[in-house]
Amino acid sequence: MEQTFIMIKPDGVQRGLVSEIMGRFEKKGFFMKGLKLQSVERSFAEKHYADLSSKPFFSGLVDYIISGPVVAMIWEGKNVVTTCRKIIGATNPSDAAPGTIRGDFAVEIGRNVVHGSDSVESARKEIALWFPEAPINFESSIHSWIYE
Numbered sequence: 001m002e003q004t005f006i007m008i009k010p011d012g013v014q015r016g017l018v019s020e021i022m023g024r025f026e027k028k029g030f031f032m033k034g035l036k037l038q039s040v041e042r043s044f045a046e047k048h049y050a051d052l053s054s055k056p057f058f059s060g061l062v063d064y065i066i067s068g069p070v071v072a073m074i075w076e077g078k079n080v081v082t083t084c085r086k087i088i089g090a091t092n093p094s095d096a097a098p099g100t101i102r103g104d105f106a107v108e109i110g111r112n113v114v115h116g117s118d119s120v121e122s123a124r125k126e127i128a129l130w131f132p133e134a135p136i137n138f139e140s141s142i143h144s145w146i147y148e
Ligand code: UDP
Pocket: 052, 057, 061, 090, 091, 109, 110, 111, 112, 114, 115, 116, 118
């Protein structure tokens, strides 16, 4: 089954939005397969955002991600990568539709509370970076109430 990497950024943690954000993926019918509160170092944040290293906002972005603990998660389900991006909403909260996480809880692009992998390939890389330990394999007892 497809997996994605979701991170609640330091502003989401500090603002007490953790359960609200997790609840959106949980209530949708996706399954949490990894979860940890973590403070990351500059070099780790730079690795996570390596694809953006040439962008003018890169150092500010790294400062933001290391400004406090983040909640790192693996979520699993059918089309989970694309669907979680839709649940999260547009990168710039000004463009994010009401009902999306960024549309409901964020104002500035540099304080947009949550990260979600943008493709199955990035998800694979990000999960390997953030969760090098052995995966936890289990099937939820409500699986057949969500999946045909
Ligand atoms: N970002 C920013 N300024 C920009 C574009 C992006 O501060 O002009 C930040 C923003 O927090 C965004 C992150 O960099 O979430 C990663 O950018 P990306 O284009 O990958 O957006 P995302 O995949 O998070 O929607």
